[in-house]
Amino acid sequence: MSGLARRFTGMRAVLRREFHGYFASPLGYIFIVIFLIASGYLMVSRDFGRFLELREANLDALFSYLPWIFVVLVPAVAMRLWAEERRSGTVELLLTLPITLEGSYVGKFLAGWAFLAVSVLLTWPAVFQVARLGDPDWGAIFASYVATLLAAAVLLAIGLLFSALSKNQVVAFILAVAASVGFLLIGVPQTQEFVGKWFGGYVERVVSSLSLLDHFETLTRGLLQLNSLLFFVLFTVGWLVCGMLVLGQTKTN
């Protein structure tokens, strides 16, 4: 076994168990239903997406609000993953099997991500409708799904870190929502204006380059820019690595 594969020993078993776990209880289905209702509502609502009023054959009305739904729903997907494991003591069982900490951590991440992917792909009727009503830009739709999954990945990695930090699922959830909101607020125009006014244009550009919303929007417009893709990948990996370091400390408490 190569060194890298060895480092992630046990990932597959953990991934399968956790993914099935979402569908073993009503919670997973409830999550999907809430997600679909919320995204559908924001898409057609006159106050938000105004999909029906705009009469355009694109899905901006759907995708532009997904990060804000994720801020609440992704921490709900993540909170159980480590907090429950530590509360019930199964973490000791898990990490004395031939499973590495990295393998189990990434396995849980991928399970949560796959579950989110299933939820996101269940928005297909919106795509179907747009295709029926007009002639959408398929590239932009594809890129929007990629952007949505990448945004979900970053927020899931944040949620997983707080799940590793607290044994209490509710605490993990609240901290993760707070951190995710903070992460998103970096990108709203008001914050950037404020930063620009007080710290100057250079700092504003740095902060702006750290904005999840800006990178998300770039991608949803159909521009699969390398720096935006890298932003998501690097932040996801960064949060995952931080979470593993945290878990290494907290697993025995």
Next chain:
Amino acid sequence: MTETDHPDSVPPAVAAETEAAAPEAPPPEAEAPGEVLISVADLTKHYGAIRAVDGITFQVRRGDVLGFLGPNGAGKTTAMKMITGFLEPDRGSIAVAGIDVAADRLAVSRRIGYLPEDAPAYGEMTVEAFLRFIAEARELEAADEAIDRVLETAHLRSVRGQTIETLSKGYKRRVGLAQALIHDPDVLILDEPTDGLDPNQKAVVQDLISSLSANRCIVLSTHILDEAERVCNRAVILSEGRILVDSTPDALVAQAPGHNAVRFRVTEGDAADVAATLSAADWCAGARVLPGGEVEAEPMDGQNRLNDVLAAVGEHRVADVRVREGRLDELFRDVTRGVAA
């Protein structure tokens, strides 16, 4: 299939045949000590300023069932967590089946079956799904056979489809044991396998552990000496992270205060007279009438003095005569309190 294919772990009968086939192989000796499967040297672990485990050294061989005894907080659980690689020691070394735990935890985890304290398991899973997950994590090729085997061994067939959170404590503990056995490991580490169970459930789990002891090495922790006596052939008493006694349960029992004391009921005659006569005997450390009216005579040397007692009783008529094992809990307190003082 699993690690049973390892030549070290073939059953004795098969081993004898194989060795007989080799021309100059030494005759198989049933009495020969098994190979060392766990070797712990100078193991130390601190939690902040508290020394949980303080330089312990011991070895466990194939065929041994070693009981870790000690009060709560003695370091039993910490020591076990280090042997399984869950905790890293501050100092010292551990080798399981010749593999250094610090160097290759994964290889060690494949040789160990571990039942953590309170037998944690994923409550929302069914027994069978849980065992399937363990089999998958352990990359067992014949998972179905392995699951069937441990369901049988741990008497879990009737609840295989039930979710674990709906099971009683005794069943949950057996699920934990089944999980630890699924890869037929050489080394079993069981942290308080019977703690919190009712007497019937305790007996079931103890019998199960006894049935597993052949050709393996088992380390279990308990704070019940009786249990150690029932299932272990070696007893290590820990207190404040140090090994106080490394002995056999039988030897421990022989040291217990009141070992071989004779107790009986006087049916005809005065119990106080009998006690006085016995107290006067030169072998007797003391005899007294117990609150229930029974007489108990303790020998000075811990030997079985039943005949002397019966001779001294003389013409008095006695009934319910029995030789007592000794007050194990008292010995346990004496030994462990010495350190605490």
